[in-house]
Amino acid sequence: MVTRTELEGKALNDGYQRLCLNHEGYRSWKKQDLARAARAGTFDGIEIAEPHWPEYPGPASPAFGCFCDACRQAFRRMFPGEPALPDIVHNDSPLSPGRNPTLWEKYLRFRQASLTAFLDDLVNGAGGLRQTCPGVQVGTWTLALAEQDGVRRVRADSGEDAGEVAATVRPDLHCLQTHWPD
Numbered sequence: 001m002v003t004r005t006e007l008e009g010k011a012l013n014d015g016y017q018r019l020c021l022n023h024e025g026y027r028s029w030k031k032q033d034l035a036r037a038a039r040a041g042t043f044d045g046i047e048i049a050e051p052h053w054p055e056y057p058g059p060a061s062p063a064f065g066c067f068c069d070a071c072r073q074a075f076r077r078m079f080p081g082e083p084a085l086p087d088i089v090h091n092d093s094p095l096s097p098g099r100n101p102t103l104w105e106k107y108l109r110f111r112q113a114s115l116t117a118f119l120d121d122l123v124n125g126a127g128g129l130r131q132t133c134p135g136v137q138v139g140t141w142t143l144a145l146a147e148q149d150g151v152r153r154v155r156a157d158s159g160e161d162a163g164e165v166a167a168t169v170r171p172d173l174h175c176l177q178t179h180w181p182d
Helices: 024-040 069-078 101-124 150-158 162-169
Strands: 045-048 137-144 173-178
Touching: 024 045, 024 101, 045 101, 045 173, 069 101, 101 137, 101 150, 101 162, 137 150, 137 162, 162 173
Parallel strands: 045 137, 137 173
Antiparallel strands: none
């Protein structure tokens, strides 16, 4: 992933390695890894927990992302009329969320669609869990935030829409995880 900190030309050294949900190589590896784990442990089920984009509380967070080449290309496919991703570093940029709220809303929709597509691919795509591990139950998680306007905040900050994930991925179980601000 490319985060806000990296857009600022710095390194984000917080102990995490963030991988882009739109990167085909990562998706392929993750599907293989999930199937391997499910088969190796002879598990009845597998959960995919915390699949969200970083990071609460939104674009001011050092880890907010992703702005990598895979995301740039996927965004252009989804919104062919848009020349670039939003600029979250420079408030005076014509591409900043404050100066271009239409572009910003498209980016938030893109993050949400990308996360749902990632989970759908892991579970239902070619080489996904349903194909490689038939009979293994699948659980997914998304965040829940009890504060005012929490559903919108989770969509905007983390790119998750629990209803969309449940309807698209069709997991055997979906869990709403308490968000740390609660």
